[in-house]
Amino acid sequence: MAELLIYGSYGYNGRLISEEAADRGLEPILAGRDGEALGEQARELDRPYRAFDLSDPAVAEELSDVDCVLNCAGPFSNTADELVEACIESGTDYVDITGEIPVIERVKRRSEEAEEAGITLFPAAGLSSVPMDCLSAHLVERLPDATRLALGSETLRPPSVGSITTLLEGLEDGGAIRNEGRLEYVPAAWKSRWIDFGRGVRPAVTMPLGDVSTSYYTTGVPNVEVYTFAPPPARLALRAHRYVAPLLAVEPVRKTLKRIAQLAREGPSKRARERGSTYFWGEARTEDGTRAVSRLRMSDPYVVTGACALAVTERVLDGEVSPGYRTPAGEFGPEFVLGIDEAEGFFDEGTP
Template sequence: MASEWMIYGAYGYTGELIAREAVVRGLTPILAGRDEARLIPLAAELGLDARAFPLSDAARLDEGLRDVAVVLHCAGPFSQTAAPMLAACLRTGTHYLDITGEIDVLERAYSLDEKAQRAGIVICPAVGFDVVPTDCVAATLAAALPGATHLRLGFDTRSALSPGTAKTTVEGAVGGTRVRRNGRLARIPMGSLTRTVDFGVGEKLAVAIPWGDVASAYRTTGIPDIEVYLPTSRSQIRGLRLTEIARPVLRLGAVQRVLQNRAGSRPGPSPETRAKRPMHVWGEVTAPGERRVARITTANGYDLTVSASLPVVVRLLSEGYAESGARTPSQLMGADYVTTLPGSSEMVLTES
């Protein structure tokens, strides 16, 4: 049985954070990616093996996953990279994890449940900030109010974006805002759905955003109506509505390339910045005449991604692990998983 594991996209902002913490914990991942010039120096510094190969060549991809039991896929935008890696994991019998928050990537991953079972592998996307905290909140709330019909989630963080996340955000603007209605994904105009939310630090105006939980939380809970919110301002809402008007232009390939190149040039947040900017997570479920609310404070999203992803790898590497199929983080690690991570408070569950 294969015992090696791999970080693909190890030289990206978040991939490198995970690789460095893995070494601190005594783990020895194989570092991988398509850019050998960026990959080899990092592997040499950390004393790890490296494999350079593209995702576009199926034969090289399969060879790259040789003897690999688990791949933690960190190379975004995942809309472009997840499909070939998922296909390769199914062919090679490799457990698949990633750190995406992209709705369509999550939906695709969950659609492979039967194939994953036949291949004897686990497919568990979004084992980081996208979407471990909110998924655990969703699972906790669903257990607290069986029969809930509406689930609303959200988070408050002032953290800057990494280059990869910024590129994904630019790409996501083309699709507009998405929610779940009666069990189905639905598009609504950007900036059109707002409400007031107390994320744990006082009430704030918030706007619905196209976040991965409209896929993952539905998989976890089966609640038919789901929305995800982020704090905003009146001026930002006006900007979102202008973006909605500009969507046909934003779809143009040349415009996307320019915007993504600019987004990818920014540095990720420093350790000092991350330490000063924790995340406040909120969730609410309702049923006729009933309501439950959950709140938790966690570490900054990037630090949480590092601390959340590595125990999932370790679990899948553990001797005798026999589960297979597509899973959400809370299904794989438990609804209380987020409370075990460094920087997390206890989850507070109330009726208001």
């Protein structure tokens, strides 16, 4: 059986994904930098574990007998480069659940090296990338001459501590969009519009989510904006970020905010996850103004993240994925998401 190692297995997402991987019979090796946390988790799940820090020069040795690493240790700006480097050296496939644009861009730049090493690099195999990438590809199938994609999602449940920490890490950069094929950094909440994600019209603002990269690489549509539901207080806070961003660059301020985030909560409970749902919306436009809209509804964001990451990982382990940098719909087609987490199908509106 192909060997899977889950790095960051004892974080919030890592735990959910490791449990699900064990339930699916993938027999994961648990891994991370905290031996004590790993030991405890390993006993609970009856799985072996490996404790190693990514600053350790021998990371590649830890992976020498591993077929695929699933990286759940975020912020990925601190972990992806090191693991990708080690994977290229050891000939191990790499999958992660990042939504960080700079990380996806850096991983993609290593595509040729990965091809030479015969390994797959599959960053952004979680939320929102898998549903949004499939929705983007579906829209472009409907409207092949599209030159603009606007994408967005809505979930009412607050994020995990790790997601908040990652957001704080990324806040300094403000926002980002894809403009005529180029990644362009713009202020946070740069544009706002009203969007019907599937539950009625809601206010939304642009956010620097990974789909700005992933959907562009899959579809080749040169203009991509990604929106997220933002009620008025959130919009104000995001816009105020333009003025407080310099403060976030000050290390003690960042540390204090992260500590507050850590104290805030343990992450969404099982009950909250069972009741959660996520609405995805996408709009394609051509230069002559033809417009197509499609929507997708899935369950709780963290359930979807795990289900997507494991659906990708299973295919990688089965040797179904080509070497080099890969994207969800680019590799498996738009329908891929429909086999995951009871997604009911694409809901299409507009022409054609």
